[in-house]
Amino acid sequence: MQVIARVPAKINLVLSVGPVRSDGFHELATVFHAVSLYDEVSAVHADAVTVHVTGPYADRTPTDESNLAVRAARALARRARLRSGALLRVHKEIPVAAGLAGGSADAAGALLTCDRLWGLRMPESRLSSVAAGLGSDVPFALTGGTAVGTGRGERLRPVPVGAELHWVVATADGGLSTPDVYRRLDDLRSDRKVPAPTVSGELLAALQSADLDALAGLLHNDLQEAALALRPSLKDTLRAGEEHGALAGLVSGSGPTCVFLARDGAAAGALAVDLAASGTCARAVAVTGHAPVGT
Ligand code: C5P
Structure with a gap:
């Protein structure tokens, strides 16, 4: 079996x-x-x-x-x-x-x-x-x-999502250590009082109604600053995504992968080709979300 x-x-x-x-x-x-x-x-x-x-x-x-x-x-x-x-x-x-x-x-x-x-x-x-x-x-x-x-x-x-979403996942050569990225974030904000973490109701509403323009303005990753400090070349990847028409781009989790929101499947496909050709990432693929687990 x-x-x-x-x-x-x-x-x-x-x-x-x-x-x-x-x-x-x-x-x-x-x-x-x-x-x-x-x-x-x-x-x-x-x-x-x-x-x-x-x-x-x-x-x-x-x-x-x-x-x-x-x-x-x-x-x-x-x-x-x-x-x-x-x-x-x-x-x-x-x-x-x-x-x-x-x-x-x-x-x-x-x-x-x-x-x-x-x-x-x-x-x-x-x-x-x-x-x-x-x-x-x-x-x-x-x-x-x-x-x-x-x-x-x-x-x-x-949480409900109103429509299939289209993304480009741009991977980098070599990984980043998750504990290192969290440690760098702690260093970067050692002089600040860190508030309790939150997810805004606006973001959940934008997901539910699949309002891509609202969603684009609400994507956010607190670890991004630390990942960019450890891997400054990711700024080039994020800039390339913006220049080639992404609605928004951000570092995924502790990085170094960057992800970009696209308006539809055709835009994601074109963005993946442009990002791969930009020389700012190792590989770029168009994907959709949200994906199920299959057994
Ligand atoms: O849980 P996981 O093994 O994925 O976590 C990897 C590392 O990421 C932890 O050892 C810790 O340094 C950091 N981490 C954290 N807080 C979390 C999740 C992960 O500090 N909530």
Whole structure:
């Protein structure tokens, strides 16, 4: 028996970063939005949990104990008090350390496939609590779609989106370390009192009515300033997107990927071609949101 899941990358339409908590994480208010750039995870029975990775980013993905899909399958077996194993195959199309939660997507894929392979049928809330133990973005990666995330990002509330949205995802060569980006943000605002994080009602209304012009003005990422400080060349990517007609552009999560909102599919396709030709990014692809998780 083989079980397969198709798990999407995410972007953050808003990422509001509050003060550091006593556990070292930052309090967040974010809007997660899954886009049609997928990793595929499959699982078959085996004696132990191992992973085999293929695809364009395979050489940058660890296959040892630190692989998030391996950690997820083992955490699930522990939670279910099982000794079961699985051979996981991950086909990676989502770039690594890119701010697109590719590792979290693989972890979610491993949870969903092993849950079925091992016949667990674990309730969503328990699966989500195993996911939260693996990383802040993993609970959202189990659900896909669009959701407000609070807490560390693990407390989720789905939000309606009035129409399919069109984006261009522009990836960079080399990743950025998420902890480094958060640390740089703390340094940059060490002289300020950091307010509680928020997602505005206006943004949720713009999503619901698919008002692209309003949405373009409301996209915001508090980590962007820190990501640009660590990787100044991203300013060129953002400028190129604007010059080539994007409605808005911003850094995705902790970067270095930049994402751009386009008016429709044709505009996104043209923008992807122009951005790729601009020499300011490694690769640019047109995607849509919000994307479902497929099992
Ligand atoms: O939860 P995850 O493993 O994805 O977090 C990676 C790192 O990002 C954490 O170790 C922490 O440095 C930073 N982080 C944070 N606050 C959050 C989420 C992540 O400081 N809410």
